[in-house]
Amino acid sequence: MVKEYNIVITGVGGQGILTAANLLGWTALREGYKVRVGEVHGMSQRFGSVISYVRFGENVYGAMVPEGKADVILSFEPVEALRYINYLKKGGLVFTNSRPIWPVQVSMGLAKYPSHEEIKRIVEEDFEAKYISFDAENLAKEAGNVISTNVVLIGALTQTPDFPLSPETIREVIKVSVSPKVIELNLKAFELGLKKANSLL
Amino acid sequence: MAKVTDLVLLNKPNEKILLLGNHAIARGALEAGIAVFAAYPGTPSSELTDTIAAIAKDAGVYMEYSTNEKVAFETALSASWSGLRSMTAMKHVGLNVAADSFMSAVGMGVEGGFVIMVADDPSMWSSQNEQDTRVFAKFANVPVLEPMSVQEAKDMTKYAFEISEKYKHMVILRTTTRSSHMRGDVTLGELPEEIINKKRRLGSFEKNPKRFVDIPAHSRNFHPKILENIEKIRTEFNNSPFNWIEGEGKIGIITSGLSYAYVKEALSWLNVENVKILKLGTPFPVPLGLVEKFMKGLEKVLIVEELEPVVEEQIKFWAYDKQLNIPIYGKNIVPRIFEMDTKRAVIAISKFLNLETPLNFEKLEESYNNINSSLPPRPPSLCPACPHRNTFFAINKATKKNAILPSDIGCYTLGVLPPLNAVDTTVAMGGSIGIAHGLSIALNGALNEEIENKKDTQLIVATIGDSTFYHTGLPAIANAIYNRSNVIIVVVDNEITAMTGDQPNPGTGDTPHGSGKRIPIENIVEAMGADFVEVVNPYNIKKTTEVVKKAMEIDGVRVIISRQVCALHRVGQMKRKGIKLPVFTVNTDKCTGCRICINTFGCPAISWDNETKKAKIVPTMCWGCGSCIQVCPYGAFEVAKEAE
Numbered sequence: 001m002v003k004e005y006n007i008v009i010t011g012v013g014g015q016g017i018l019t020a021a022n023l024l025g026w027t028a029l030r031e032g033y034k035v036r037v038g039e040v041h042g043m044s045q046r047f048g049s050v051i052s053y054v055r056f057g058e059n060v061y062g063a064m065v066p067e068g069k070a071d072v073i074l075s076f077e078p079v080e081a082l083r084y085i086n087y088l089k090k091g092g093l094v095f096t097n098s099r100p101i102w103p104v105q106v107s108m109g110l111a112k113y114p115s116h117e118e119i120k121r122i123v124e125e126d127f128e129a130k131y132i133s134f135d136a137e138n139l140a141k142e143a144g145n146v147i148s149t150n151v152v153l154i155g156a157l158t159q160t161p162d163f164p165l166s167p168e169t170i171r172e173v174i175k176v177s178v179s180p181k182v183i184e185l186n187l188k189a190f191e192l193g194l195k196k197a198n199s200l201l
Numbered sequence: 202m203a204k205v206t207d208l209v210l211l212n213k214p215n216e217k218i219l220l221l222g223n224h225a226i227a228r229g230a231l232e233a234g235i236a237v238f239a240a241y242p243g244t245p246s247s248e249l250t251d252t253i254a255a256i257a258k259d260a261g262v263y264m265e266y267s268t269n270e271k272v273a274f275e276t277a278l279s280a281s282w283s284g285l286r287s288m289t290a291m292k293h294v295g296l297n298v299a300a301d302s303f304m305s306a307v308g309m310g311v312e313g314g315f316v317i318m319v320a321d322d323p324s325m326w327s328s329q330n331e332q333d334t335r336v337f338a339k340f341a342n343v344p345v346l347e348p349m350s351v352q353e354a355k356d357m358t359k360y361a362f363e364i365s366e367k368y369k370h371m372v373i374l375r376t377t378t379r380s381s382h383m384r385g386d387v388t389l390g391e392l393p394e395e396i397i398n399k400k401r402r403l404g405s406f407e408k409n410p411k412r413f414v415d416i417p418a419h420s421r422n423f424h425p426k427i428l429e430n431i432e433k434i435r436t437e438f439n440n441s442p443f444n445w446i447e448g449e450g451k452i453g454i455i456t457s458g459l460s461y462a463y464v465k466e467a468l469s470w471l472n473v474e475n476v477k478i479l480k481l482g483t484p485f486p487v488p489l490g491l492v493e494k495f496m497k498g499l500e501k502v503l504i505v506e507e508l509e510p511v512v513e514e515q516i517k518f519w520a521y522d523k524q525l526n527i528p529i530y531g532k533n534i535v536p537r538i539f540e541m542d543t544k545r546a547v548i549a550i551s552k553f554l555n556l557e558t559p560l561n562f563e564k565l566e567e568s569y570n571n572i573n574s575s576l577p578p579r580p581p582s583l584c585p586a587c588p589h590r591n592t593f594f595a596i597n598k599a600t601k602k603n604a605i606l607p608s609d610i611g612c613y614t615l616g617v618l619p620p621l622n623a624v625d626t627t628v629a630m631g632g633s634i635g636i637a638h639g640l641s642i643a644l645n646g647a648l649n650e651e652i653e654n655k656k657d658t659q660l661i662v663a664t665i666g667d668s669t670f671y672h673t674g675l676p677a678i679a680n681a682i683y684n685r686s687n688v689i690i691v692v693v694d695n696e697i698t699a700m701t702g703d704q705p706n707p708g709t710g711d712t713p714h715g716s717g718k719r720i721p722i723e724n725i726v727e728a729m730g731a732d733f734v735e736v737v738n739p740y741n742i743k744k745t746t747e748v749v750k751k752a753m754e755i756d757g758v759r760v761i762i763s764r765q766v767c768a769l770h771r772v773g774q775m776k777r778k779g780i781k782l783p784v785f786t787v788n789t790d791k792c793t794g795c796r797i798c799i800n801t802f803g804c805p806a807i808s809w810d811n812e813t814k815k816a817k818i819v820p821t822m823c824w825g826c827g828s829c830i831q832v833c834p835y836g837a838f839e840v841a842k843e844a845e
């Protein structure tokens with residue numbers, strides 16, 4: 001069992017980030033790990049930038065991933081991956097949903113949204129990390145509902161090289177976590193994300 | 202990942218589950234057998250309050266959402282005087298509201314265990330200041346416990362009740378945003394029979410004026426007793442299961458609460474062994490017997506704690522009297538502002554031990570800052586379909602931006618951000634009305650004053666939420682009406698306490714035990730003698746603008762109740778019922794690309810299409826209020842034919 005594994009999940013408030021973190025936390029618990037999940041509630045949940053942490057292993061005590069120690073960043077929105085890039089370890093991996101959500105100031109013309117190439121370049125060159133992006137929202141729609149975007153991304157996350165949690169345990173946790181009506185939908189979303197990431201790696 | 206209510210009531214001792222810190226405290230309170238819980242919500246304490254509300258009936262616990270923290274404190278305190286274990290919870294600034302009763306009641310003591318959960322917010326993730334409750338606890342001479350893990354949060358809660366009852370002294374359980382909002386593995390303890398059998402207990406109150414009436418003649422006996430009690434509790438804490446010494450060596454680190462977690466991680470990151478650690482869960486009173494034992498043979502010591510030097514001051518005070526002659530480091534190398542974390546612990550310990558840090562944090566920060574400063578900011582914003590946006594939009598329109606706009610604490614505080622820019626001041630809950638009144642007195646004078654050469658009246662329009670109105674707005678509005686203020690007060694009544702997670706309040710009339718009594722705000726201000734009272738629905742922007750204009754035509758305290766239920770709450774309910782929302786879209790033939798919608802209204806669902814140079818609606822973010830139709834002068838918004 002790994003002694004310390006660190007996942008950072010980022011995105012925009014309302015995208016289902018807390019649910020994703022909680023699901024991974026329960027999975028790690030089920031696999032017998034000591035677990036810490038860190039989340040911020042309150043104000044930032046209102047469409048603000050959000051970060052959440054999932055950590056497990058015997059060396060883990062606090063809820064926050066230390067800067068420079070995240071094994072992987074799972075981002076629900078491209079710019080939000082960059083906003084927390086300082087958490088990623090050297091040679092780490094970024095998985096991101098490719099669909100931007102423009103902050104109001106960008107729509108107002110007061111700020112600029114970086115291009116996709118720019119984001120990729122910074123992650124790869126300045127932070128020496130691997131950058132993988134795909135349209136998770138589209139896959140979620142394919143599975144049956146955009147709401148399952150977070151599960152698509154978790155499916156992708158399992159393809160991180162040396163990812164310690166087994167996809168099978170995640171499926172089990174999904175089955176006991178979501179309402180019976182949407183189990184199939186979520187499992188499908190999970191497989192779609194998993195396959196997509198596998199094809200991109 | 203079962204439902205929180207099921208997890209918290211799970212009757213399986215020794216089962217290991219994942220719980221949020223605040224949920225674990227709820228569980229701890231149940232394991233301790235609480236009978237009464239009263240609180241006013243506040244991030245980061247609210248999940249405790251809401252969890253107790255959700256399970257109250259199933260656990261035989263009385264739970265109420267009180268109108269403010271002082272009332273909640275008094276409610277829970279007197280339940281304790283009646284022999285029941287009771288609890289209140291609040292965010293750090295809530296203790297300021299409760300402070301008057303809190304400070305005076307300490308010496309009266311308790312009967313049933315009485316625990317005050319206070320949640321601090323280092324780094325101010327959702328608060329107006331960064332005050333450290335441990336300082337407050339020391340000031341009041343109330344013992345304070347501080348957990349370092351979710352397991353401790355649960356176990357400490359139970360322990361807090363035991364200590365409180367044993368010494369007949371109230372106890373504070375102090376969390377932070379991190380400890381309240383972290384999930385961790387917890388091994389459950391046993392639930393008492395009464396909780397399992399949903400048996401609501403009632404207490405009995407024995408009169409004792411010498412104890413419960415704090416006239417000076419009685420109160421003079423309190424202070425010596427309080428100090429005596431604190432020394433007894435200090436001795437008790439030498440053997441507390443939450444205080445211990447670990448490791449060996451000539452170098453010592455003393456740490457309290459969650460800082461222990463960061464110290465442990467920092468030491469393993471730095472590969473440092475041979476350090477002796479004193480882990481404290483009781484930052485006040487510090488168990489000096491244990492400290493003395495710890496200090497034996499040490500050559501130097503570092504104290505790592507978040508925010509104020511509460512432990513440090515007690516230890517240095519003691520060390521001076523003991524003529525202990527070793528260096529004790531603390532706030533000279535550990536930051537006193539913002540939240541503690543592993544990086545900060547690594548940097549402090551590296552300085553303390555003259556070591557290199559495992560990463561070049563300065564370089565990392567520099568390259569990160571370069572990137573971060575180029576990113577578009579994404580502050581939180583009012584939700585799509587939020588009625589507050591419409592109210593601010595109407596105020597801006599009616600006042601032509603010539604008014605001073607004091608506001609208050611709640612979701613609507615976000616009206617400060619562009620493009621609305623409709624909040625000029627906020628201080629603390631209920632403050633909008635006092636500030637508006639003071640400005641009116643300073644700039645216009647009271648209506649009953651005779652002032653020569655008066656200038657034009659400065660228009661002042663305050664905004665205050667419904668929950669905030671009941672919390673501390675009431676005495677302020679009585680003051681403004683009584684003292685002949687000249688202000689418009691807009692109560693942005695979204696019929697819920699939205700910011701903290703949809704709690705009921707006297708305006709909704711719901712309680713965890715069924716329907717309470719609804720107290721309409723218009724009735725209150727009518728009875729108080731406001732000069733103008735009107736209720737309006739902000740989803741009708743034209744009508745709302747007209748009502749503000751009408752209010753502007755007269756002098757006096759004019760109250761407008763802008764009432765429309767919270768969109769997040771409404772949409773949540775609709776989704777649960779499977780009701781589809783209408784979705785709006787932009788007719789690109791009609792859109793002129795003028796950006797009025799974006800630059801004056803700012804709904805997050807309305808975005809800019811760089812290719813067509815026109816507005817567009819992000820369908821997944823549109824909650825179907827249709828306000829955009831009223832905002833666009835060109836009729837470019839319409840219902841989408843196909844809702845997604």
Ligand SMILES: Cc1ncc(C[n+]2csc(CCOP(=O)(O)OP(=O)(O)O)c2C)c(N)n1
Pocket residue numbers: 241242243244270292294295298610611612613630665666667668669670695697698699700701
């Ligand atoms: C003394 C104090 N108690 C609690 C809070 C936490 N808090 C912030 S806003 C708010 C309630 C706001 O409700 P309301 O006034 O109805 O506005 P809404 O968020 O619904 O728009 C609370 C309880 C606080 N900031 N200060």
